[in-house]
Amino acid sequence: xxxxxxxxxxxxxxxxxxxxxxxxxxxxxxxxxxxxxxxxxxxxxxxxxxxxxxxxxxxxxxxxxxxxxxxxxxxxxxxxxxxxxxxxxxxxxxxxxxxxxxxxxxxxxxxxxxxxxxxxxxxxxxxxxxxxxxxxxxxxxxxxxxxxxxxxxxxxxxxxxxxxxxxxxxxxxxxxxxxxxxxxxxxxxxxxxxxxxxxxxxxxxxxxxxxxxxxxxxxxxxxxxxxxxxxxxxxxxxxxxxxxxxxxxxxxxxxxxxxxxxxxxxxxxxxxxxxxxxxxxxxxxxxxxxxxxxxxxxxxxxxxxxxxxxxxxxxxxxxxxxxxxxxxxxxxxxxxxxxxxxxxxxxxxxxxxxxxxxxxxxxxxxxxxxxxxxxxxxxxxxxxxxxxxxxxxxxxxxxxxxxxxxxxxxxxxxxxxxxxxxxxxxxxxxxxxxxxxxxxxxxxx
Amino acid sequence: xxxxxxxxxxxxxxxxxxxxxxxxxxxxxxxxxxxxxxxxxxxxxxxxxxxxxxxxxxxxxxxxxxxxxxxxxxxxxxxxxxxxxxxxxxxxxxxxxxxxxxxxxxxxxxxxxxxxxxxxxxxxxxxxxxxxxxxxxxxxxxxxxxxxxxxxxxxxxxxxxxxxxxxxxxxxxxxxxxxxxxxxxxxxxxxxxxxxxxxxxxxxxxxxxxxxxxxxxxxxxxxxxxxxxxxxxxxxxxxxxxxxxxxxxxxxxxxxxxxxxxxxxxxxxxxxxxxxxxxxxxxxxxxxxxxxxxxxxxxxxxxxxxxxxxxxxxxxxxxxxx
Amino acid sequence: xxxxxxxxxxxxxxxxxxxxxxxxxxxxxxxxxxxxxxxxxxxxxxxxxxxxxxxxxxxxxxxxxxxxxxxxxxxxxxxxxxxxxxxxxxxxxxxxxxxxxxxxxxxxxxxxxxxxxxxxxxxxxxxxxxxxxxxxxxxxxxxxxxxxxxxxxxxxxxxxxxxxxxxxxxxxxxx
Numbered sequence: 015x016x017x018x019x020x021x022x023x024x025x026x027x028x029x030x031x032x033x034x035x036x037x038x039x040x041x042x043x044x045x046x047x048x049x050x051x052x053x054x055x056x057x058x059x060x061x062x063x064x065x066x067x068x069x070x071x072x073x074x075x076x077x078x079x080x081x082x083x084x085x086x087x088x089x090x091x092x093x094x095x096x097x098x099x100x101x102x103x104x105x106x107x108x109x110x111x112x113x114x115x116x117x118x119x120x121x122x123x124x125x126x127x128x129x130x131x132x133x134x135x136x137x138x139x140x141x142x143x144x145x146x147x148x149x150x151x152x153x154x155x156x157x158x159x160x161x162x163x164x165x166x167x168x169x170x171x172x173x174x175x176x177x178x179x180x181x182x183x184x185x186x187x188x189x190x191x192x193x194x195x196x197x198x199x200x201x202x203x204x205x206x207x208x209x210x211x212x213x214x215x216x217x218x219x220x221x222x223x224x225x226x227x228x229x230x231x232x233x234x235x236x237x238x239x240x241x242x243x244x245x246x247x248x249x250x251x252x253x254x255x256x257x258x259x260x261x262x263x264x265x266x267x268x269x270x271x272x273x274x275x276x277x278x279x280x281x282x283x284x285x286x287x288x289x290x291x292x293x294x295x296x297x298x299x300x301x302x303x304x305x306x307x308x309x310x311x312x313x314x315x316x317x318x319x320x321x322x323x324x325x326x327x328x329x330x331x332x333x334x335x336x337x338x339x340x341x342x343x344x345x346x347x348x349x350x351x352x353x354x355x356x357x358x359x360x361x362x363x364x365x366x367x368x369x370x371x372x373x374x375x376x377x378x379x380x381x382x383x384x385x386x387x388x389x390x391x392x393x394x395x396x397x398x399x400x401x402x403x404x405x406x407x408x409x410x411x412x413x414x415x416x417x418x419x420x421x422x423x424x425x426x427x428x429x430x431x432x433x434x435x436x437x438x439x440x441x442x443x444x445x446x447x448x449x450x451x452x453x454x455x456x457x458x459x
Numbered sequence: 460x461x462x463x464x465x466x467x468x469x470x471x472x473x474x475x476x477x478x479x480x481x482x483x484x485x486x487x488x489x490x491x492x493x494x495x496x497x498x499x500x501x502x503x504x505x506x507x508x509x510x511x512x513x514x515x516x517x518x519x520x521x522x523x524x525x526x527x528x529x530x531x532x533x534x535x536x537x538x539x540x541x542x543x544x545x546x547x548x549x550x551x552x553x554x555x556x557x558x559x560x561x562x563x564x565x566x567x568x569x570x571x572x573x574x575x576x577x578x579x580x581x582x583x584x585x586x587x588x589x590x591x592x593x594x595x596x597x598x599x600x601x602x603x604x605x606x607x608x609x610x611x612x613x614x615x616x617x618x619x620x621x622x623x624x625x626x627x628x629x630x631x632x633x634x635x636x637x638x639x640x641x642x643x644x645x646x647x648x649x650x651x652x653x654x655x656x657x658x659x660x661x662x663x664x665x666x667x668x669x670x671x672x673x674x675x676x677x678x679x680x681x682x683x684x685x686x687x688x689x690x691x692x693x694x695x696x697x698x699x700x701x702x703x704x705x706x707x708x709x710x711x712x713x714x715x716x717x718x719x720x721x722x723x724x725x726x727x728x729x730x731x732x733x734x735x736x737x738x739x740x741x742x743x744x745x746x747x748x749x750x751x752x753x754x755x756x757x758x759x760x761x762x763x764x765x766x767x768x769x770x771x772x773x774x775x776x777x778x779x780x781x
Numbered sequence: 782x783x784x785x786x787x788x789x790x791x792x793x794x795x796x797x798x799x800x801x802x803x804x805x806x807x808x809x810x811x812x813x814x815x816x817x818x819x820x821x822x823x824x825x826x827x828x829x830x831x832x833x834x835x836x837x838x839x840x841x842x843x844x845x846x847x848x849x850x851x852x853x854x855x856x857x858x859x860x861x862x863x864x865x866x867x868x869x870x871x872x873x874x875x876x877x878x879x880x881x882x883x884x885x886x887x888x889x890x891x892x893x894x895x896x897x898x899x900x901x902x903x904x905x906x907x908x909x910x911x912x913x914x915x916x917x918x919x920x921x922x923x924x925x926x927x928x929x930x931x932x933x934x935x936x937x938x939x940x941x942x943x944x945x946x947x948x949x950x951x952x953x954x955x956x
Contacts, residue, residue: 101877101916132810139861140917142823142930175808180819180859182641183915197815197845199638199858204505204533215813256921258879264921302878302916343920345879359878363915369858370619370638370645372506377560380643384596401593408556411527412508637850639857650853651835 016283017244019232019252020225021268024112030147032154035115041160043234047123048168051234056127060230062238064250069095069186069223070301070341071416072325075230081210082128083218091219092130094121094227095191096137099183100301101363102343105254106224108266110137110144113228114151118174120227122160123234125172128220132173135224136191139180148176183367187415188221189213190369201371202415225254245271249324253342259298260348262286275299275321275328276313279346292348296432299328300340302360303420305427306353307337333427354439354446357428358386364421375418378409382425389436392443399436403429461538465489466546478531478542479510483721488545490721492554492583494561494668495620496532497723499731503625504532507618508557509583513549516541528553551587558587564599564643566615574670576683576761579722580618601646606636607654609675609740610664614646617671623647623663630733631657647671658697661739665716665724676740677705677713684761686712688754693747697735701727703754704745711743720757791840792829802844814845818855821845822862827956831871832863860914868903868910870948870955873927876913879920888924889913891938895945908948929955 018024028034035041047056061076082090094117098106110117117135125133137145152174155161163171177195179185185194189203192214213219229251233241245251249271255278258264263286269278278284279294288294297312298304315321316335321328328339347356365379382405388394402425410422429436439446460471465482466489472481480498482490491512496504504510510532514525519539528549531542544550562584569575601614619638624647627634635655639648649655655663664672686705693700703718704711716724716734725732742748756762794802802821809816821841822833829837838852845852856862863871872892876885889911893899896909903910919925922934931954933944947953 098918099916102879102920104918104920104922107918138918139819139823139859140914140927143932146930177808177816178819178823180822180855181861181914182859194819195816196813197818197847197855198851199641199854204530215810258920258923259882266921298878343879345882345920347882351882356878356881359876359881363877365642366860366915368642370640370642372508373557373560373618374508376619376643376645377563381560381563381594381596408553408560412511412553412556414505414508414530633848635848635850637854639853641858650850650857 016268016270016273017252018268019236019244020109020116020228020254021113021266030112030114030151032115032151032158035113036158040115041119043231044119044122044126044160045166047126047234048166048170053127053129056123056234059238060127060233063233063241064238064245064248065226065229065233065241066249066325067223068225068229068253068342070100070303072339075222075226078210078222079124079128079220081208082220083211084129085218089132089217090128090130091214091217092121092125092128092133093188093191093195093214093219093221094133094135094224095186095188095221096135096141096224097179097183097186097191098141098224098341099138099186099367100303100341100343101360102258102298102301102345103256103341104258105256105266105342107141107144108256109224109228109254110141111147114148115155116228116231117148117224118151118155118161120230121174122155122165122172124222124227124230125174126170127230131171132175134195134214135174135176136185136195137176137178138185139178139182142178145176145178152176182369183363184369184415184417187417190415191221192219199369201369202417204414246322246324246326248326249339253323253339255323255342255344257285257344257346259344259346260289260292260351261346262289269323271322271324272327273323274313275323278323278344279313285346288346288348290348292350294346295349295351296347296353298337298343298345298347298424299323300338301343302345302363303423304338304340305333305336305423306431307427308431311335311431333423334430337427352390353428353432353435354386354390357425358383358390360424361386361421364417368417368421372414372418374409375413375421378405378418379421381405382409382421386425389439390446392439392447394436394440394443396437396440398440399429399433461536461540463536463538463540463542465542466544472536474535476536478512478514478529478534478536478540481536482531482542482544491531491544491550492579492586493532493721494579494583494618495622497622497625497666499723499726500622500625500629500666503620503622505530507561507620509554509561511550511553511557513543513547514540515543515547554587555589558583559589559593561618562588562592563594564615565618566598566600568616571679572613572616572670573673573678573683574616574667577722578670579668580616599643604648605654605675606649607656607660609661609736610655611673611675611678612647613671613673614648615671616669617647618669619645619647620668622666622668623672626663626666627655627657627660630659630662633657658735658737659733661736662716662724662733664739665718668722674713674715674739676743681707681712686762688756688762690717690751690754691748692751693738693742693749695735695738698738699727699730699732699734700738701732702734702738702748704748704750706745709745711745711748714739714742717754791836792825794825794828798824798828806845815847815851818845818847818852819859822852822856826862831867831869832865866903869908870928870953871910871912873912873914873917875915875917875919875923875925875927877916879916880923880925883923885924888926888936888938888941891941895941909945928953931955 065075066072182200185200190200194200209219315330361383365383370376406422409418491510494507511528512531516522518537691704805820806817842849842852924936925934
């Protein structure tokens, strides 16, 4: 087992309560930051740590913080993005459900660093049961003087609230999240202006992922100098990986960034290989929107170098032969899985989740879904493959928000690496349809 | 003032101007088409993506090209910016893609659509569309509904520009229609049967770039190219009373606001000349209007076919400007 | 799409729900009560038997001092809100990629056969509604379904049987 910075005490009974969490050293970072550091020093420390956003885009957190506009007399807001909805990703839920105080602690320190007096956790609506856990923990934090007025006697005030969504993947996009928090439809905003200048209720706003905010805790506790010793040059620290699909032991793991992909899939401490002794066919390493990798590009890069779990190694080779670390949603496909069916499934997801605001995404994702459904159901033609590639190109880069790209990449990469499988489906419709992917007969949902 | 170059034409515009509005100051082919942006409606734009342009150089300070095509209606010019619209292959491809997307589920019922002849989607399809569709799937359909006794909503034709939503928000006292559902199921609707009842509600017809919202008092009465648009005014206690009456012989078939070459309602005396429902729907008698004279219409428009040309072709000095 | 809606009397909110609504509106600054809309819709939906009629939404508009259309726009955007009556127990089975890889399609088919309804349908006794959902964030523990607020993970046909039986015995917590 690797080092655990976030999940160190996850197995301690009662760790979701303030009392046990505090006994285990919880809220030390709040004491340290509020009593011995200035807000700017906290920002500097996070910058120095090299922490990159854990939600998917991997943008340096400290840099994002430093963009926050600070006009006099205007409130600012810190929003925690707990809208975790990227297929394959369930680490934030795990963290909030079992270690609610860790997120609260991270939010207090981060709010202090950014000078906000009111912060929100925007949690996806389906996690209402987690919302209750968080609110219970928040109430404990208020009762113990870590939230509210004059925290620890330092004169710093902070209110922290949880705000639920209602079932919309798009609200994970930061401007859609802000719209949703304002009580509107989750339509992403046209940028600029960026949230750092004009966000929630028109005020400067920072939106950070759950794991990013939780990671601020160990960074402050151990100091950035120690934190940067973990991981690789461009991928500092540890990362939560949500492993799922056809793995022997799926679940949430905390890894040192830079662990080899092979070790993570097959190692005894980790996923222990593919379920039922089957072979690994393909891998989506960072949530459904990142490019899929075929067998020969999973543990090795195109150059034959070892592939590591890091931002730089997983994207080695660009989109031609690489992928992305993304949100850490690690989806493994065994030899029996059908890439066409899965590509259709992912595309249906994006078509379902498109907000419908801009035309390329609204029309393009729905169109791709229909074409893929045809191919999967024995009614495709060879031209459909070229059509998909073309629709793809016309969505990518032309939309308001990255959902268009997220919908385009899985299709483009699936065709790039598994073209023969698409062709086989089209040439052998009967066989393709009767091939049993472990499905009950007639299951076509 | 900042200097910007669009398709090789250099102009100076005020800081904060968008690329689209800078191009409109020049006019002609360098102006990108815009289906959702409407300068008179705050917050509009950015959605349809037809106005995408290539930024070949971001600014004098940072001359790097922008990696993606940008929506010209919502991107501000920077000093030294170089923009390519008609001169960019990427823009042509991108715009053809957007056009195809907008038409994918469109019913193409122009022969029975009252908007035909003055439809921006028709223009867009003509300029950037393909001759045949690649869309083999079943089209998304909705039943036409009445929203109020004077306005018909054909959701099949809607491109979700949101202009009518902004109009209702910004010029009427209470909006009762909006966008329901999401993704490809998104639709303009009142959700429950409710009439849009407001003195200015008829303006949603004028801002609609397609035939989704049409005037029921004009429905199936004629085609716009058979009518002569005349500038006219009347004393109206509710609105400016400055409108266009569309005539056939001595009869008024319909009344609209006065629109400029981009299809936007004109600014008259410093104000956007929205017209009220009384003028639009209930004042069809010629003697109630002071008819000023023929409206200038783009000579390429189907509406100006056979109108206003003098008998002697050698003396063709008709002012069909714009 | 024409929305056909059965109108229904406004639900009578319990004192607990009223208090909760007041509390959550207080989570947002003065004048920003619209922000509470999603939370309030969740609370009210629970009170109104699991779905939102136009009358119920009009009530929410009044509570938040916003127009009815603002509530309709929001309620139809977010997929968790039921705009039509549903059964007492709504099974929302995740059918996105990771769950599909581990057999969610089988579970859906099994429930369809077991309850003799199709996805989207409600049993004639009004007990169960079967729906599919896109990724619910339990990818490592699939196949799974959500019933009310809670997740039921690692589903097998046997576990589905147990769940259905437990529902019939009124032993399954939904809120």
